[in-house]
Amino acid sequence: MRDLEETRALAVDDSAALLRRLERDLHDGAQVRLVALALSLDMIKTKLADEVSLDLSTVRRLVDGAHENATEALTELRDLARGIHPPVLDDGLPNALATLTARSTAPIQLTVDVPERPSPAIETIAYFCAAELLTNVIKHSGATRATLSAVRQPDGTLRLRVSDDGQGGAEAGLGSGLTGLLQRVRTVDGTLDIRSPEGGPTIVTVDLPPHA
Structure with missing residues (x-):
């Protein structure tokens, strides 16, 4: 009975720790991507508002970066939800x-x-x-x-x-x-x-x- 109680307590602790780690992974991983996405979109808005010195090549580069960050955020959300480390770490x-x-x-x-x-x-x-x-x-x-x-x-x-x-x-x-x-x-x-x-x-x- 003591062994069973100890095993059950360890299982509960491990599950709670896993949930906390997953929460931190979501915060520190996908959220970082989304923050970068928001910053890129802010920069795009600023560039588009300046019609005098509008540089389309810079805007395209920012759009490409924003799109890449959005794609990576979706990928990390999906993979982290499965408990897998970020795919960027595969290499x-x-x-x-x-x-x-x-x-x-x-x-x-x-x-x-x-x-x-x-x-x-x-x-x-x-x-x-x-x-x-x-x-x-x-x-x-x-x-x-x-x-x-x-x-x-x-x-x-x-x-x-x-x-x-x-x-x-x-x-x-x-x-x-x-x-x-x-x-x-x-x-x-x-x-x-x-x-x-x-x-x-x-x-x-x-x-x-x-x-x-």
């Missing part, structure tokens, strides 16, 4: 991060040195952390440039770091999504460190084990 974390930075509306310098592929759960957490942190840079920091790095440390730890030259003042609990990231990395015994004095710069470091 590994380096390619996923390169795709993420290439679609950013702000210039991002990317550095990746991950010679050994982490487990799928760690890759997924790293990807969503990068997506949320880059979204924060675009939405809240006022930065003119930012960097994203993912480097395997000598002890096997995957270190993800996002820095920007923005206004600073970022901290967990202010609606920036950092609280959710902190909860996410703790599920695999990872850590999140935020250094963001008023006036900047902001440096957020996420350390994750190679396997969950």
Whole structure:
């Protein structure tokens, strides 16, 4: 009876944890795509309103980006609902991060040195952390440039770091999504460190084990 009670309790805890992870995946994944889509549409509206210096090639590029983000958001919603990690991770974390930075509306310098592929759960957490942190840079920091790095440390730890030259003042609990990231990395015994004095710069470091 004790064994049955313990097994049942573990099953309930696992189900609750899975639902929380799915909620965070939806927030940090598809929502990021939709935010990028909204930003692109705002830029398109601005360009179209300026009839004097209207550049159709720029508008077409923005429309293409908005369409791609909408398509990716639909794909991630469908796949995340099935509990599958984002399809962009199929080719590994380096390619996923390169795709993420290439679609950013702000210039991002990317550095990746991950010679050994982490487990799928760690890759997924790293990807969503990068997506949320880059979204924060675009939405809240006022930065003119930012960097994203993912480097395997000598002890096997995957270190993800996002820095920007923005206004600073970022901290967990202010609606920036950092609280959710902190909860996410703790599920695999990872850590999140935020250094963001008023006036900047902001440096957020996420350390994750190679396997969950």
